[in-house]
Amino acid sequence: MKDVCFVSVCFGDSRYFEQMDRLKESILKIYPEANLMFYRGQYPPGSRDFFHSLYGFKPHAVLAARYKFTKVIWLDPAMVLVDKIDDLFQFEMMSVKDDNVLYNVVSDACYQYFKMTKEEVQRKEWRLVGGSIYYFDFEKPSANRIFNSWYRAEIAGMFGSQEEQASEKLQGHRMDESVMALSMYKEGIEPVSMEVARYCNENNPMFIKKHFK
Secondary structure (H helix, E strand, O other), X not given: OOOEEEEEEEOOOHHHHHHXXXXXXXXXXXXXXXXXXXXXXXXXXXXXXXXOOOOOHHHXXXXXXXXXXXXEEEEOOOEEXXXXXXXXXXXXXXXXXXXXXXXXXXXXXXXXXXXXXXXXXXXXXXXXXXXXXXXXXXXXXXXXXXXXXXXXXXXXXXOOOHHHHHOOOOXXXXXXXXXXXXXXXXXXXXXXXXXXXXXXXXXXXXXXXXXXX
């Protein structure tokens, strides 16, 4: 576990801080010496604020951990660890498949950035991913390429802003999740089911997600 880092960010509503404290407690209960890079009430280095980049803090938080650790797990503050994470290590990069089809939740600007069309993505039957957990094994070239694509797209403004969202320029675009899905599929790595990820799985969960208490 010395090469593994858990990463999370919270700000704003005090209930997010309570969630992060609960997440921290759940991790340390299983891994007392776990490496944590939690940003409480602040953004990670290099990140724009939420107004200018919707969830843009995520790749910047992962990048900060990447400098020190080879395996990085991004977690939404609402997540709770309930079992050991050994099953994650089978993946080069992992995110959880969402029920939504991807072609409907990508903005025109993002399609243009990735040099793809809505019709092409529709034909491929790609799915959106959930942004509550991302796992990267940075010893694997594919994980580095996916992360770099995700990160560069954020720098290019492809997550979108609150202003763009309010003016409907995002066209249902799902910020970091849409960009992550495109980055993964273009690399040939597909998101996995909740059962495989052991995410909110009733029978054998590794992670569960609990919203505000």
